[in-house]
Amino acid sequence: MCWVCEAYGDPEVENGRWYLNPKNHSRNMYKIKKPGQKAAAYGSDPEAQSGRNIGEIMQYRFKDTEKFQQLIKEANAMKGSGPFQIGQVIPIQEAYKVVEMAYPVAAMSCICRIHARAQEERNEHEYSCTGLGVGMLKWERWPERYKGGVNFMTPDEAKEWLRKWNKKGMVHIIMTFGGSYVGGVCNCDYPDCGMIRNRVDYGIETGCLKSHWVAKIDYDLCTGCGVCVQRCQFGAIKFEVTLEKTNIDQMKCFGCGLCETGCPTGAIELVDRESFPGLREVW
Amino acid sequence: MKELYIAENYSYELNPEMLKLLGEEFDVDKATSRFAEAIKGKSAAEIEAEGKVFFEDYGRKWIRRSLKLGEEYPDRTYEVLLEAIDKCGGYLRFALVPQRFIEIAYLSTQDISILPIIENNANRLVYRMVDCQTYKNLQEKCGEEVANLLPCRHACLTACETLHQDLEIDALIQMEAQMPKDGYCQFAAKRA
Numbered sequence: 493m494c495w496v497c498e499a500y501g502d503p504e505v506e507n508g509r510w511y512l513n514p515k516n517h518s519r520n521m522y523k524i525k526k527p528g529q530k531a532a533a534y535g536s537d538p539e540a541q542s543g544r545n546i547g548e549i550m551q552y553r554f555k556d557t558e559k560f561q562q563l564i565k566e567a568n569a570m571k572g573s574g575p576f577q578i579g580q581v582i583p584i585q586e587a588y589k590v591v592e593m594a595y596p597v598a599a600m601s602c603i604c605r606i607h608a609r610a611q612e613e614r615n616e617h618e619y620s621c622t623g624l625g626v627g628m629l630k631w632e633r634w635p636e637r638y639k640g641g642v643n644f645m646t647p648d649e650a651k652e653w654l655r656k657w658n659k660k661g662m663v664h665i666i667m668t669f670g671g672s673y674v675g676g677v678c679n680c681d682y683p684d685c686g687m688i689r690n691r692v693d694y695g696i697e698t699g700c701l702k703s704h705w706v707a708k709i710d711y712d713l714c715t716g717c718g719v720c721v722q723r724c725q726f727g728a729i730k731f732e733v734t735l736e737k738t739n740i741d742q743m744k745c746f747g748c749g750l751c752e753t754g755c756p757t758g759a760i761e762l763v764d765r766e767s768f769p770g771l772r773e774v775w
Numbered sequence: 776m777k778e779l780y781i782a783e784n785y786s787y788e789l790n791p792e793m794l795k796l797l798g799e800e801f802d803v804d805k806a807t808s809r810f811a812e813a814i815k816g817k818s819a820a821e822i823e824a825e826g827k828v829f830f831e832d833y834g835r836k837w838i839r840r841s842l843k844l845g846e847e848y849p850d851r852t853y854e855v856l857l858e859a860i861d862k863c864g865g866y867l868r869f870a871l872v873p874q875r876f877i878e879i880a881y882l883s884t885q886d887i888s889i890l891p892i893i894e895n896n897a898n899r900l901v902y903r904m905v906d907c908q909t910y911k912n913l914q915e916k917c918g919e920e921v922a923n924l925l926p927c928r929h930a931c932l933t934a935c936e937t938l939h940q941d942l943e944i945d946a947l948i949q950m951e952a953q954m955p956k957d958g959y960c961q962f963a964a965k966r967a
Contacts, residue, residue, distance in 0.1 A: 514894045518901075521852060521871070522789050522878050524888045595896045596859055596867050626871065626895070629855045630787045644859040646866045 493766075494701060494775050496580060499572050500672035506589070509704065511582065511666045516674050517594050521626045537634075538670040539603070542577040542699070546690060553694075568697045578668040579678075579687045579699040583749030583762055584654060586703075587664040587677055591650035594624035594674065598631070598642040599653060602678065604686045606639075616643035620657060620679045622650070627669065654679070661723050663688065663748040665700060682725045692726060701775045703747035705762040707740050713759035714738060720751035720760060742771060785851035789879060793848035797883035801837045807912035810926070814917065819924070826926025834933035841880040842941060869944050869966055870900035876938055877902060885909075893961065900964040901951065904931070910954050923955040935962055 493501070497510045506512035549567060552560040567574055582590070591597050601613035602621040613619050623631070623642065631638045645653060654664065654677070662679035665687055669675020682688045691700035707728075716736040721729045728744035729751060731737075740751070740760075752760045765771050810829050814822045845853075853875060860867045874895050881890045885908050894901040909930070913922040932948055939946040945967040952961035 514896055514899070518892045518895045520878060520889045520892045521875055522882060522889070524794070524882055525788065526888075593896055595871065596863070598859075626874075629852045629859070632785065632851065632855070633787060644862050644867075646863045649863075 494580070494704070495571050496578055496672075496701065497704075507704075509586070510672060511580065511674055512586070512589055512593065514593055516672045517625060519626050519673060521629070538577055538668070539675070541575060543686070545575045546686070546696065546699075549696070550694075564695055568695070571698070574698060576696075576698045577675075577687075578672075578701070579665045580701040581703040581746045581748045582664050582666050582677075583703060583705055583747065584658045584664060584753060585749070585762075587654050587666075588651050590624070590666060590674070590677055591622075591645075591654065592647045596625070596628055596644050597647070597650045598623050598628040598644045599650075600628075600631070600638050600642045601640055602684070603637065604678075604680070605684050607686070608684045608689075612639055614640050619643060620662065622653075622677045624674055624676050625669070627675070658750065658753055661725075661750060661754075663725050663746070663750060667699075680725075688725060697775070700746075702745075702765070703749075704765050705747035705749065706742050706745050706765050706768060706771055707747065707749070707751050707760050708742075708763045709738065709740050710759045710761075711735075711737055713757045715757055715759075717756060719754045719756065723750040723754045725750070742768065743774060787850055787852045789850060789882060790848035793844045793879070794883040797837075797841060797844060797879070800840060801833070801884050803884055803909045803912060806833055807909060807916055807927075810913075811916040814921070819920075822921055823924060823926065826924065827929050830927050830929035831933040834930035835937050837884070837930065838876065838880055838934035838938045839941065841876050841883070842938065845876050845879045866897070868942075869897065869946070870895045870964065872942060873935075873938055873944065873946075873964060874900055874902075876942075877935065880934060894963075898966050900946075901961065903952070903959050903961045904954075905959045907954060907960065910960075925953055925955060925960075928953065928960065931960065931962055935964055939964060 493508055497508045500510040500516055501508035502513050510516055549563045599616055599619040600621050600623050601619055605611045631642045657679035662681050665678045665680050667676045680688050682692060687699035690696040714737040718731050720738055721731050726744055726746045728741045730739050732739050749762050752762055814825050856871055878890050891903040893903055909927045935948045946964040947967055949963045951963050952959055954960050
């Protein structure tokens, strides 16, 4: 079990998966402020604060590489007590369960793509991120963040929307928004996504933990088409020229399931990480 | 949601005037004083019966007034919720609409800044009352024995039942935890 499930999951609910615990999707709608207290300004939310904290680490990347490595080690050791958003890869089957449980679900523009590519997602056909929970009812407070607005969806609409992004090759990452409160499901790719990039390029783990699954290939069914190699964002799949089949490095595998959903012959399946003793604690 | 609104013209929080009105009309200090007076010299069985009648009546009026004032004093959060419900064909109505009025009811009469919501989804609305002024007042004015009978639970249960009936939402209301035993009260509305 990952440390997030140990901290925030309930073993009697959905195998202890923290992101499938209804309590982590629930929040009050209103708060009584003290006299003179104003509403939080843009940039004070957990997402922006986490980004600034990562930025503090990044400034040492060229200034002091030893300190940079040390800060990353310390950040990873903090786990839940650190000032970072928690993010975990989930396969589409679990993303479906999340959108059935989360309330409400709203598609919105991706902040990472705005930063990485100066690319604004202008309408509901382009939105690639979701915000979850009652906080989305106050989206207008932060027009800079939610440029173009948001698009509230029913669970069926949300599943169809997730399928669209999965087909395009995006990894689903579930994110917190303060403590264990589930704030969103992102549809991510390298290098646009800050969380994937921070993990793959710099080893910052908290924002992109591996899923509870690992991909496994049936060589008899594999035809060596290479679709899975193209879809893997984490470099875990290699085409073996001499065998004319693909091979999955399960130590590198994040269990996103893009290879499974892309495989035309059904040669790849996701298996519970717990079933591999050597992978049980590889997050 | 294509237009961008000028955010500073809206309030996303509950109207303070509404909260003040409700707080004054359903002041828990005054209500518990009236109850304490009403049960003087009565037996435990009579206190139970009196408590049920008294607090059911209080709860019913309290939530209906919260519903009425909540509609008269809308905030932008509620307006966006109604737009989202309309867009999603009625999905989201339960549990978010009852949640709003329950939060209005408790935030106006209790000394709390938030009402802990344990679950809010299409199947269940669960909320918790931890530092309850009504219970504390009963302990002070009526004694520990009467407070531990928890007659005030009828107010919260009736409020939740009445709210769902008036909103025409079919839900089963249950009490999942009780202050004397668990240190907090917890109520659940389960969609039928």
